[in-house]
Amino acid sequence: MTDQTDRHAQKMAKKKAARDKIMATKVREKGLVIVHTGKGKGKSSAAFGMIFRAIAHGMPSAVVQFIKGGMDTGERRLIEERFADLCQFHTMGAGFTWETQDRERDIAMAQAAWEKAMELIRNPEIRMVLLDEINIALRYDYLDIDEVVRFLKEEKPEMTHVILTGRNARDELVEIADLVTEMELVKHPFRSGIKAQPGIEF
Numbered sequence: 001m002t003d004q005t006d007r008h009a010q011k012m013a014k015k016k017a018a019r020d021k022i023m024a025t026k027v028r029e030k031g032l033v034i035v036h037t038g039k040g041k042g043k044s045s046a047a048f049g050m051i052f053r054a055i056a057h058g059m060p061s062a063v064v065q066f067i068k069g070g071m072d073t074g075e076r077r078l079i080e081e082r083f084a085d086l087c088q089f090h091t092m093g094a095g096f097t098w099e100t101q102d103r104e105r106d107i108a109m110a111q112a113a114w115e116k117a118m119e120l121i122r123n124p125e126i127r128m129v130l131l132d133e134i135n136i137a138l139r140y141d142y143l144d145i146d147e148v149v150r151f152l153k154e155e156k157p158e159m160t161h162v163i164l165t166g167r168n169a170r171d172e173l174v175e176i177a178d179l180v181t182e183m184e185l186v187k188h189p190f191r192s193g194i195k196a197q198p199g200i201e202f
Helices: 003-023 043-056 074-082 103-122 134-139 145-154 171-176
Strands: 033-037 061-065 087-091 128-132 161-165 179-182
Touching: 033 043, 033 171, 043 061, 043 074, 043 087, 043 128, 043 161, 061 074, 061 103, 074 087, 087 103, 103 128, 103 134, 103 145, 134 145, 134 161, 145 171
Parallel strands: 033 161, 033 179, 061 087, 061 128, 128 161
Antiparallel strands: none
């Protein structure tokens, strides 16, 4: 071994020992409340990545979409055509809020989506539930944030993971979450006149 290789091996051995010591203290498992928020792209994409991981592990899962309407997306198509036995998919919204322009209808649809979400989360057989764009419904007060927080704290089964996506996550939700990721926008092709494309946005 050269001196440089030897020093590297010793450094990595120390790092591994320190890491092993930390990992030995991490023994608990629990169902997590996970929030993906921020102005950057990738909130739903990352959440669907978790859904596909759960599917790969044979974990029954479910998706409830709060805002997106009946738009054909790659995730929805793949789940409904290939994994419907492991993952329920419920598109409950009518489209983006600026498209519907009907607050009363949006509220009614968000409430229906929340009822479906509670039903799925209460089912202990379902291990992961994605509430896609629920943060938008909460931001516009289509849902009562206090009710959502109370439900997640008091009624979510111990081993069920719940992922909540969308910009502008409410502080109350961030406070009770176990894992919060804020996607930061650095650059986006939309600003250069490039439209949403299959495989990237949907």
